[in-house]
Amino acid sequence: MNRPRNPELTRSALLEAAGRVLQTQGAALSLDAVARAAGVSKGGLLHHYPSREALLSALALELIERFRACVEAARAREVAAHGEGPGAWLRAYIEVSFTPAAGEDALIAALAPLAGHPELIARLREAQAFVLTEAEADGLPPARAHAVRLACDALSLGPLTGLPDLDPGRRTALKEELLAWTRV
Structure with a gap:
């Protein structure tokens, strides 16, 4: 009996499997390993993602x-708790930046070697353009909004570049300072 095919579910399973494989094998992951982890053939994987770079690109965008x-x-929770007002989006951005999801750091680190692909970087830049527009539309002076956002981004990406990370006390102090910058 043939299984009904659902391309969206298959792509989702492939991306989930790619994430798991990346966490164990790093950026050297093989398509065979991803296909096995997803329970599909390598041909099935290649049907949806015709190359390793296409798969990793899709994972980065995901x-x-x-x-x-x-x-x-997080913004919806902020608005529900404190009402709509300047800085709500940035406070949400801070909250999410200081509490990364389990395994996200490993995935980001594993995707770092893709930085040498200009086409992918252009797609990632386009996909992340929302951070510029949302920060500037949050009701705070744009320079302050970008300072908060860039501090959060540096906190997340710093370890990938070899920058020393902050100990828990310093992280807490930084988070509180950034939150203070978002309150008017």
Whole structure:
């Protein structure tokens, strides 16, 4: 008996499997390993993602969408708790940036080698353009909004570049300072 095919579910399973494989094998993951982890043939994987780079690109874009959804959920909680007002989106951005999802750091680190692909970087930049527009539309002076956003981004990406990370006390102090910058 043939199984009904659902391309969206298959792509989702492939991306989930790619994330798991990346966490164990790093950026050297093989398509065979991803196909096995997803329970599909390598041909099935290649049907949806014709190359390793296409798969990793899709995973990177998926991570961006997950982050965006987390920020939107945190913003909804912020608005529900404190009402609509300047800085609500940035406070949500801070909250999500300081509480990364389990395994996200490993995935981001594993995707770092893709930085040498200009086409992918252009797609990632386009997918993340929302951080510029949302920060500037949050009701605070744009320079302050970008300072908060860039501090959060540096906190997340710093370890990938070898920058020393902050100990828990310093992280807490930084988070509180950034939150203070968002209150008017």
